[in-house]
Amino acid sequence: MMFKLITYIRVFVRSFLVQSGWNYKSLISIGFCYSLLPVAKKLYKNDVVKYNQFVKRHLGFFNGHPFFTSYALGSVVRLEEELAEGKGSVEQIEKLKNAMIGPLGALGDQIFWAVVKPATFTAGVLGFFLIENIKLRLIFLFILGILYNSPHLYIRISGLVKGYREGFLICKFLKIDNFRLIKNSYLVLGITTIGLITGWIAVNQIELDPLGIIVFTASILSAVFYKSKKSKTYFAMLVPVMIALIFGVIKNIL
Numbered sequence: 001m002m003f004k005l006i007t008y009i010r011v012f013v014r015s016f017l018v019q020s021g022w023n024y025k026s027l028i029s030i031g032f033c034y035s036l037l038p039v040a041k042k043l044y045k046n047d048v049v050k051y052n053q054f055v056k057r058h059l060g061f062f063n064g065h066p067f068f069t070s071y072a073l074g075s076v077v078r079l080e081e082e083l084a085e086g087k088g089s090v091e092q093i094e095k096l097k098n099a100m101i102g103p104l105g106a107l108g109d110q111i112f113w114a115v116v117k118p119a120t121f122t123a124g125v126l127g128f129f130l131i132e133n134i135k136l137r138l139i140f141l142f143i144l145g146i147l148y149n150s151p152h153l154y155i156r157i158s159g160l161v162k163g164y165r166e167g168f169l170i171c172k173f174l175k176i177d178n179f180r181l182i183k184n185s186y187l188v189l190g191i192t193t194i195g196l197i198t199g200w201i202a203v204n205q206i207e208l209d210p211l212g213i214i215v216f217t218a219s220i221l222s223a224v225f226y227k228s229k230k231s232k233t234y235f236a237m238l239v240p241v242m243i244a245l246i247f248g249v250i251k252n253i254l
Contacts, residue, residue, distance in 0.1 A: 017031055050084075054080070057094070063105065070159030120147050
């Protein structure tokens with residue numbers, strides 16, 4: 001039992017390098033295979049032929065969000081153990097991996113790239129405005145690290161456990177509804193921090209400068225407009241910044 005636990009811990013640690021061998025031909029398959037090598041060594045330590053077959057089949061095309069890939073790792077470990085016991089098939093493993101590519105990428109994009117990362121970023125901006133002491137800023141930076149990595153590590157760990165437990169049935173679990181708590185919590189965080197930043201700027205920076213009021217209003221409205229059109233979050237954030245910079249340059253010239 002201890003040997004199996006050590007093997008799974010090695011898979012978990014290696015999963016942080018799942019994108020290290022990213023390439024245009026097979027995307028994250030090299031990192032995915034690297035993460036699974038401790039399992040290959042456990043199952044086929046004395047069988048070179050089957051070990052090589054294991055490596056070859058997991059070097060084929062595969063992709064997924066780097067955090068959510070843990071669900072694929074856990075389920076594949078389960079199926080590979082069953083295959084070694086003569087209970088499963090290679091075709092079943094390939095079918096599962098192909099079926100998970102879309103859901104893993106979509107969940108990662110919707111939760112982390114579209115919500116958790118921007119929300120953490122806006123919280124950092126708010127902290128930059130409100131905290132002037134350098135030591136407190138360093139402490140706040142540490143808190144931001146925890147804020148971002150809490151859901152990140154939760155997904156990595158729970159993904160391995162849940163994937164291994166469910167095996168081939170893990171695909172049924174990979175739905176956005178099962179991750180609503182994370183998404184909604186960080187949505188609230190992001191909206192709240194944006195509101196606080198907006199209020200802080202309105203009170204402390206704009207004062208009675210007409211041009212400042214125009215730039216501020218145009219920036220907010222442009223961000224809301226582009227986000228309502230389902231544009232990428234970073235684009236919706238970049239446009240207001242560019243508007244402010246352009247008006248700032250014009251004001252200095254005049």
